């Protein structure tokens with residue numbers, strides 16, 4: 001339901017986004033022999049990962065295992081000590097967007113100008129960027145709040161503003177670092193649905209960091225699990241549940257089976273059960 | 277932070293304590309028969325306030341002009357210096373010690389030097405007020421400029437914002453609450469600085485400020501007038517502090533930024 005309204009919303013954005021909404025509009029990510037150490041500690045070591053264009057990848061792992069580090073490397077916010085990161089179809093990384101763990105808004109700006117910020121930094125004229133920001137705010141269902149300041153919003157609303165801000169540049173690679181972890185279950189599920197809708201409409205590649213298996217299975221095409229101390233990927237599982245997924249998905253046998261498979265695989269890998 | 281008028285429970289205790297203390301002092305000094313030139317009774321101070329109200333008013337006006345000018349100079353130059361020091365680590369390490377100098381310099385010792393440079397009069401008084409009040413502004417603004425949320429800096433970097441854009445759109449606005457904290461500390465110091473400046477450099481051209489009035493009254497052994505002047509000086513400091521507090525509250529509300537945690 002939500003997914004279809006959002007699809008309509010995004011197609012209404014204009015020809016550029018319609019083109020971007022076509023299949024295969026996402027960026028392919030290729031990590032080879034990636035390594036990053038902090039002091040003596042190898043947080044990421046010799047990591048290989050290929051993400052095909054338009055895939056929704058969930059990255060699971062206990063806290064402190066290097067998920068944020070890996071995501072920052074892909075975003076180009078940090079540079080690897082060794083190995084390479086290639087973004088096919090976007091070698092300069094111009095169409096990356098990043099959603100931080102907390103909403104990370106500028107407190108002295110209204111929602112409208114927070115959402116418009118990436119365009120402002122890209123030199124888009126005021127009238128045009130506000131126009132676009134208004135559309136995205138509508139897309140995440142915050143029309144009524146567009147003139148408000150961040151300190152007047154709930155946690156879930158802030159996260160939606162953050163999502164709108166990330167999407168305003170029409171990213172072809174969307175990186176999210178535990179974006180809904182701090183929210184209550186109800187709000188989180190609602191935002192998960194929102195995110196899925198945006199993904200279906202936009203067709204971008206998504207890397208979604210989470211520590212919730214249920215959330216990973218609900219959202220992703222593929223779930224990978226990162227081991228601590230540069231242990232690399234210890235699990236790589238496809239999730240082939242039909243889309244759009246909704247409340248029925250959460251009670252379907254397929255969904256339960258996937259979570260069960262994940263849990264078993266994790267238990268095999270870590271019998272002590274150290275997984276967060 | 278609504279600006280509601282203070283409630284009875286807020287203002288009654290200090291008013292009561294003031295009334296009781298005044299009464300105790302009055303009776304105590306009277307019973308012990310302390311000479312007036314050593315310690316005047318509160319009633320005599322109040323009488324002095326009334327009798328000299330015109331002179332006191334003029335002095336307060338003059339001191340507040342000097343202190344305002346000193347505080348304004350501190351705010352403007354302090355922010356400029358903080359901006360310059362925030363450019364990079366090398367510049368900060370090289371020049372921050374000179375800023376600290378402003379805090380540690382014994383102002384009473386160098387005030388006569390300022391007289392040699394700027395002569396007697398308002399200019400020197402303003403200079404002293406400035407020297408005494410500039411450091412908190414530099415220190416707080418600088419710490420604000422340097423402590424921008426790393427995630428927000430990442431966001432700007434991700435969208436390829438240049439140094440200049442990041443400064444204007446992120447680091448300066450993020451430093452505003454820190455600047456306001458510095459301004460609040462500086463406001464009290466600017467008044468103290470102006471009075472110290474008057475001790476050394478007043479040329480009596482406008483009849484003199486509060487500091488001058490204290491000095492002259494001491495020479496005339498009019499202790500009640502000294503107390504009246506000191507009382508007014510403290511009051512002036514309070515008014516400055518309250519005004520800056522009001523400005524700061526208004527700004528924070530307008531910008532939707534929280535108080536710095538200190």
Ligand SMILES: Nc1ncnc2c1ncn2[C@@H]1O[C@H](COP(=O)(O)OP(=O)(O)O)[C@@H](O)[C@H]1O
Pocket residue numbers: 038043061062063064065066067068069070
């Ligand atoms: N800039 C840094 N400097 C030093 N150590 C870091 C830095 N960033 C992360 N680390 C360390 O790397 C490890 C992985 O951190 P992180 O990627 O944030 O984990 P996660 O996001 O999975 O919780 C942690 O032990 C953390 O302390």
Ligand SMILES: [Mg+2]
Pocket residue numbers: 067068177
């Ligand atoms: Mg993390």
